[in-house]
Amino acid sequence: MTRPDFASYREFFPYYVAMHSKPLTRRLHFGGTIVGAVLALVGLITRRPKMLALFPLSGYGTAWPAHWFVEKNNPASFGNPLWSLRGDFEMVRYMLTGRDAELTVIARDYLRENEFARTAANYPQVESLVAV
Numbered sequence: 031m032t033r034p035d036f037a038s039y040r041e042f043f044p045y046y047v048a049m050h051s052k053p054l055t056r057r058l059h060f061g062g063t064i065v066g067a068v069l070a071l072v073g074l075i076t077r078r079p080k081m082l083a084l085f086p087l088s089g090y091g092t093a094w095p096a097h098w099f100v101e102k103n104n105p106a107s108f109g110n111p112l113w114s115l116r117g118d119f120e121m122v123r124y125m126l127t128g129r130d131a132e133l134t135v136i137a138r139d140y141l142r143e144n145e146f147a148r149t150a151a152n153y154p155q156v157e158s159l160v161a162v
Contacts, residue, residue, distance in 0.1 A: 034144075039113050044140040046106050046117035051137035055101045056121060056130065062092030063122050089118070 036042040050056050066088030073081025090107075097105045107114035124133055 036110070036113070039116060042110060042113045043117055043120065044136050045144070046110075046114060047121065047133050047136040048140035048144070049097070049103055049106045050101065050121060050133070051141060052101055053130065053134070055096045056125065056133060058092045058096040058100070059089075059118060060122055060125050062089045063118055093118070 034045065036045070050059065066085035069088060070082050070085040073079060073084070093107075094105050097103055105114070106117065121133060124130060
């Protein structure tokens with residue numbers, strides 16, 4: 031079974047969130063993205079451009095292991111890198127504004143409705159996701 035094709039980012043985002051259904055996965059993404067952004071900003075302010083490389087290292091360095099060891103799936107960035115980057119920033123925005131529970135609902139609903147996501151993400155029992 032191949033990954034689904036998406037006609038727009040709006041179609042892609044629920045899939046992206048479903049691949050981050052566990053709160054720990056989202057927290058690790060959040061931490062890696064925030065730390066990477068701060069380090070990149072410090073690099074810009076201090077005129078040390080090499081520090082910009084810490085942004086993707088921090089982000090992917092926490093995100094990918096979270097997928098493999100916590101979520102037990104493959105990162106969505108493997109199939110949709112630009113939309114995944116946008117999705118990460120949107121997911122972080124949800125979390126910064128106290129809307130993490132909405133992400134759980136989006137993930138749960140997507141996984142219930144899409145067999146591919148359940149199979150690919152190794153979620154045999156969607157009901158075991160935290161009910162909101």
